[in-house]
Amino acid sequence: MGTIKKGILGGFSGKVGTVVGSSWKGIAYMRSLPMKVKNPRTEPQMNQRSKFALSLGFLKPMTELLRVGWKLYAYKQSAFNAATSFMIANAIKGKYPNYSIDTTKVLISRGALTPASNAMAIPVSGAINFEWDDNSGLSSAKPTDKALLAVVNTDKSEAVFDAAGTQRSEAAQSLNLPSNWSDDTVEVYMGFVSEDGREVANSVYLGSFTVA
Numbered sequence: 738m739g740t741i742k743k744g745i746l747g748g749f750s751g752k753v754g755t756v757v758g759s760s761w762k763g764i765a766y767m768r769s770l771p772m773k774v775k776n777p778r779t780e781p782q783m784n785q786r787s788k789f790a791l792s793l794g795f796l797k798p799m800t801e802l803l804r805v806g807w808k809l810y811a812y813k814q815s816a817f818n819a820a821t822s823f824m825i826a827n828a829i830k831g832k833y834p835n836y837s838i839d840t841t842k843v844l845i846s847r848g849a850l851t852p853a854s855n856a857m858a859i860p861v862s863g864a865i866n867f868e869w870d871d872n873s874g875l876s877s878a879k880p881t882d883k884a885l886l887a888v889v890n891t892d893k894s895e896a897v898f899d900a901a902g903t904q905r906s907e908a909a910q911s912l913n914l915p916s917n918w919s920d921d922t923v924e925v926y927m928g929f930v931s932e933d934g935r936e937v938a939n940s941v942y943l944g945s946f947t948v949a
Contacts, residue, residue: 784833785825791836792824798896799845799887805900805930806846806885809937820844838891841942845887845898846928848937851878858925858943864913865925865946871908877936878929880906885928885940888912890948892921905929918948 807816828842856869873880884902928940
């Protein structure tokens, strides 16, 4: 039961309904009781937690890249959270508890800038070579757009990326890979960001490869 100390307009101590009254350094304050969850491990909650954990393991190694690639969707949330929400909604397949990632539907960048044309990834010893057509002048594509490149190691939950790569007009770039990635499986992605950083292109999935 709560006790009123200074009349009906004064502070009180104890619990009244769903409100708790107390004081700190002579200042009266009130707070609401936390909501009780009867079963914090319901199936919908476990489903969501499993999807979140799977997405986090894939995306976290690319946090810095996602800040660039998803910056246009960082409204009332971080760019990383925007990328995570998209992945949970679009790139997780299967049924609980056997979820998996549809890597073809993951986006490392998202926006209306003209995407890469005829892009391809070519695995070579210790690296991935990227090649694409220079489609500068097509729609919003500009020769000065910077490549966004990512190679994700799903075996080690690591990633190598470049958030400000070569220009669209150069039509090629290479990313060196760690020596301990040999024989690991990697997923490869490519996008573009404008030189001033105000426009971003949807990334394209370039395939799954075994590191040579």
